[in-house]
Structure formats: structure tokens, C-alpha cells
Amino acid sequence: MDLNVTWQKKPQAGMIDKPGTAIEFKTGSWRGFRPVWNSKKCIQCVLCAVYCPENTIPVKEGKRVETDLDFCKGCGRCAAICPVKAIKMKPEGEFKK
Amino acid sequence: MRVAITGAQAAANAMRQINPDVVPVYPISPQTAIAETFAQFVADGIVDSELIRVESEHSAMSAAVGASAAGARVMTATAANGLALMIEIVNIASGLRLPIVMNITNRSIGGPINIHCDHSDAMMARDLGWIQLFCEDNQEVYDYNFIAMRLSEHPDVLLPTMVNQDGFITSHTVENVELLDDKAVKKFVGEYKPKNPLLDIRKPVTAGSFSLPYSYFETKRQEADALDRAKVVYPKICEELGKITGRKYGYLERYMLDDAEVAIIVMNSTAGTAKAVVDMMRQRGKKVGLLKPIMFRPFPYAEIREALGKIGRIAVLDRAESLGANAPLFSEIQNAMFNSGHKPSIQSYIFGLGGREILEEDIEKVFSNLLSGRVGIEKRYIRCNGEEF
Numbered sequence: 332m333d334l335n336v337t338w339q340k341k342p343q344a345g346m347i348d349k350p351g352t353a354i355e356f357k358t359g360s361w362r363g364f365r366p367v368w369n370s371k372k373c374i375q376c377v378l379c380a381v382y383c384p385e386n387t388i389p390v391k392e393g394k395r396v397e398t399d400l401d402f403c404k405g406c407g408r409c410a411a412i413c414p415v416k417a418i419k420m421k422p423e424g425e426f427k428k
Numbered sequence: 429m430r431v432a433i434t435g436a437q438a439a440a441n442a443m444r445q446i447n448p449d450v451v452p453v454y455p456i457s458p459q460t461a462i463a464e465t466f467a468q469f470v471a472d473g474i475v476d477s478e479l480i481r482v483e484s485e486h487s488a489m490s491a492a493v494g495a496s497a498a499g500a501r502v503m504t505a506t507a508a509n510g511l512a513l514m515i516e517i518v519n520i521a522s523g524l525r526l527p528i529v530m531n532i533t534n535r536s537i538g539g540p541i542n543i544h545c546d547h548s549d550a551m552m553a554r555d556l557g558w559i560q561l562f563c564e565d566n567q568e569v570y571d572y573n574f575i576a577m578r579l580s581e582h583p584d585v586l587l588p589t590m591v592n593q594d595g596f597i598t599s600h601t602v603e604n605v606e607l608l609d610d611k612a613v614k615k616f617v618g619e620y621k622p623k624n625p626l627l628d629i630r631k632p633v634t635a636g637s638f639s640l641p642y643s644y645f646e647t648k649r650q651e652a653d654a655l656d657r658a659k660v661v662y663p664k665i666c667e668e669l670g671k672i673t674g675r676k677y678g679y680l681e682r683y684m685l686d687d688a689e690v691a692i693i694v695m696n697s698t699a700g701t702a703k704a705v706v707d708m709m710r711q712r713g714k715k716v717g718l719l720k721p722i723m724f725r726p727f728p729y730a731e732i733r734e735a736l737g738k739i740g741r742i743a744v745l746d747r748a749e750s751l752g753a754n755a756p757l758f759s760e761i762q763n764a765m766f767n768s769g770h771k772p773s774i775q776s777y778i779f780g781l782g783g784r785e786i787l788e789e790d791i792e793k794v795f796s797n798l799l800s801g802r803v804g805i806e807k808r809y810i811r812c813n814g815e816e817f
Contacts, residue, residue, distance in 0.1 A: 338645075343624075346624055346633055347637055
């Protein structure tokens with residue numbers, strides 16, 4: 332998305348005129364806390380994937396894999412629902428050092 | 429065909445002939461007369477509009493937005509507190525550039541609660557990106573509905589329009605109205621071809637998505653531009669309807685203005701009363717005139733300035749207060765005349781709030797004040813107990 336496009340050239344009324352463009356909008360940059368998944372503790376119940384409101388926890392062949400940090404907003408629902416505490420929310424700042 | 433109908437029936441008949449796809453509407457005095465007349469047309473099978481009986485005005489405008497975004501031609505109507513209740517979505521309708529036409533029977537929004545005429549409802553909505561037209565009588569209500577539809581749906585514009593008439597005074601008064609043939613209306617308004625309808629599955633679009641600080645500003649700039657364009661295409665549409673009806677339409681009406689020494693500016697039905705006073709005073713040799721603005725948004729500054737020419741003393745009669753500030757119409761007239769090169773004295777009058785009557789003698793008094801130079805900078809109140817004007 333070109334943020335510098337002039338008002339004359341922007342789609343009218345902010346209309347999105349093609350489908351599937353949300354993939355270009357990396358909402359992961361909003362995140363304050365990052366879910367850190369401990370795969371050894373994980374029992375693969377996939378409740379985290381079911382509860383993720385942004386659908387950022389991919390499930391492959393019945394098993395969850397790493398969270399897609401491009402789109403995870405860090406809401407922490409995965410950590411809250413995890414029955415074995417295999418997900419910890421850590422401040423994003425810790426990863427930027 | 430000439431028929432005797434009320435202003436509300438004039439609006440409903442215009443809606444019948446436009447035959448919009450969807451009409452979501454909720455009753456409120458004095459607008460109910462429009463909704464019930466149109467509902468009768470639906471019940472009788474005269475129109476094939478989808479009439480949605482919603483549970484509130486907020487829902488009425490929400491349904492209007494949904495239907496219009498889907499690609500339907502949409503009309504509705506409301507007044508006063510109904511407009512206040514729907515106002516959140518009123519702004520969204522214009523923000524999403526949806527060409528909805530809404531008839532307003534102007535009524536005070538209170539409190540205290542009052543169901544009678546003033547312009548506080550329309551003035552509340554004056555900066556929300558809607559085109560606003562103000563009608564003097566039943567015929568104008570009828571005619572301007574067609575102009576509104578064409579103007580709203582014009583590809584250069586795509587904005588909603590409010591067609592205003594005075595609650596009860598116009599909406600419930602029977603007058604002769606010249607109705608056009610159904611075919612003539614159908615031809616004039618044409619078929620609506622929506623630009624990006626949500627229901628077009630071959631070209632999927634998203635309307636009303638989140639607009640963050642990096643994109644919102646430009647959409648408002650586009651909206652301001654669309655209102656400027658509305659001013660450009662409006663006279664052409666007016667002229668086109670004029671060719672069919674033989675009547676004149678425009679930004680404003682001049683009445684005995686060309687050689688006038690003083691002038692009154694007033695909108696809607698009171699302009700009719702003022703015309704009678706102008707006639708009476710002209711017979712006595714007084715050079716008085718009237719300017720009736722019809723288009724209030726976008727405001728025709730240059731046209732008003734041109735129409736007022738070198739008139740030295742002007743009174744602006746507002747049927748709405750702008751509490752704590754100059755009255756709405758007066759403010760715009762002052763703005764228009766600031767660059768006029770001469771400095772007319774402009775007196776602000778407030779009248780008719782909550783349906784308070786205004787009589788010929790009141791307007792005559794205003795003209796007399798202008799003629800004798802009684803023009804000041806303070807607001808004056810006509811027929812408000814305890815006030816001299």
C-alpha cells in the first residue's frame with residue numbers, strides 16, 4: 332500500500348476495491364506483548380489456535396506451529412486459555428534489545 | 429396534472445414516481461405524513477420499493493446505508509429528534525459517499541420537547557457532508573426531490589441530500605401542486621448505476637472499513653471536493669428539470685432584488701410570507717427585496733454575493749439559534765459579504781423557534797427597521813416575549 336498517494340488518487344471513501352488486501356497490513360506491529368510458545372510443554376490440544384481472534388496460530392496436520400507474528404496483536408488469549416501454561420506473554424521490548 | 433396535496437404528500441408522490449429500491453423509515457411528527465402516504469403506495473402495489481419498518485431512526489439510516497452500499501437507490505425521511513437519533517449514521521452515509529435522498533420536515537429538536545417548526549434539526553446536520561436544499565412550498569418540495577436524486581447520484585458528486593420543508597407549515601398545508609407524468613420523472617431521474625455495489629460478486633469491494641490517521645484525512649478532502657463539484661453540476665440539473673416543468677430552480681431565488689435598497693434573506697416557507705410583504709411595500713413605493721437561499725450546503729457564497737450586489741442594508745432571518753454564536757444563515761451571509769468590496773450592514777434576527785408564528789407585520793417591521801437604518805450588531809429576536817426588535 333502506497334501511503335503517499337494523493338487524495339485525488341486514493342480510492343473513494345476509503346473503499347477497498349480488491350479482496351484479500353488485509354494480508355498486506357501487518358497488524359503485528361501493534362503488539363505490546365509477544366506470546367512465547369514452549370513446544371515441549373505443549374500437549375497439542377490446539378485450544379490456542381481455536382481461541383486466537385486473529386487466526387494467527389497455524390495448525391498443520393493437527394498440530395499447532397509457531398505463531399505468525401506478522402499478524403499477532405499480542406492480546407494474550409492463547410496464553411490465558413492454555414491448560415498447561417505452555418504460552419507466556421513477554422514484553423515486546425525484550426526482543427528488540 | 430394539478431392536484432391539491434400537502435407538502436408531505438408532495439414528497440411522498442415524488443418518492444412514488446422515483447420508485448426507489450429501498451425505503452427504510454421510522455415515523456416521527458411531522459414527517460409521519462410522508463412515511464404513511466408512501467406506505468400506502470407500497471400497500472397498494474403502486475410502487476415496488478422495499479419498505480423497511482425499522483425500530484428507530486438510527487436503524488432507518490443504518491438500513492439506508494446498507495442498502496445504498498449494496499447498490500440500491502434509497503430514500504427516507506425524518507425530522508428533529510429522529511434526525512438527532514440517526515445522526516451518527518447520517519455522517520457515515522456521506523462519509524461512504526452514498527447517494528441517499530432524505531426528506532426532512534423541519535422541526536425543533538428540543539428540549540423542552542416541541543413538535544413544531546424550526547430549522548434546528550437541519551442546522552445540526554449542516555456540516556456533515558450532506559447536500560441541503562430548502563423548499564418554500566409544496567411544489568418546490570416535489571420538484572427538488574427529483575433534482576436531489578439526480579444531484580446525489582451524479583458520478584462527480586455521490587453524496588446524500590436532505591430536502592427540507594417546514595414541519596406542519598408546509599408538510600400539513602394543502603396547496604396546488606403540478607405533478608409530472610410518471611414517465612417524464614422516470615426519464616429524468618434515469619436508472620441508478622451504482623459505482624461499486626457490494627452485491628457485485630464479480631468485483632468484490634469492502635465499504636466502511638477502518639480508516640487510520642494515514643488514510644482518513646484524504647477521504648474528507650475528497651468529500652469536500654465532491655461538495656464543490658455538487659455546486660458545479662447543480663445548475664445543469666436544475667436547467668434540465670426546468671425545461672420539463674417550465675419552472676426555475678437554482679441556488680437561490682431573487683425577489684424584487686435588482687433595484688432594492690434593502691433586503692431580507694430568509695429560507696423555506698417564511699420566504700412566501702416575505703414575498704407578500706415585499707409586494708405590499710413595493711405598492712407603497714418602498715424599494716425592498718427578498719433573497720431566498722435554496723441550496724444551503726454546499727453554500728453558494730459567490731452567487732449570494734452577486735445577488736446582493738450593492739444593497740447597503742440587509743436583514744438575515746434565521747429560524748434556528750446557534751447558541752453562543754452567530755446564527756447559521758447570518759454567519760454564512762456575513763462570510764459571503766466579507767469579500768464583497770463594499771460593507772453592507774447586516775442585521776441578524778432569530779424567529780419562529782419551536783413553531784412561534786411570524787406574521788406579515790413582523791416582516792414589515794424588519795423592512796422598516798432596515799429602511800430607517802436601525803441595524804446593529806446584536807442579535808434580535810422576533811416575537812419573543814420580553815424582546816423588542
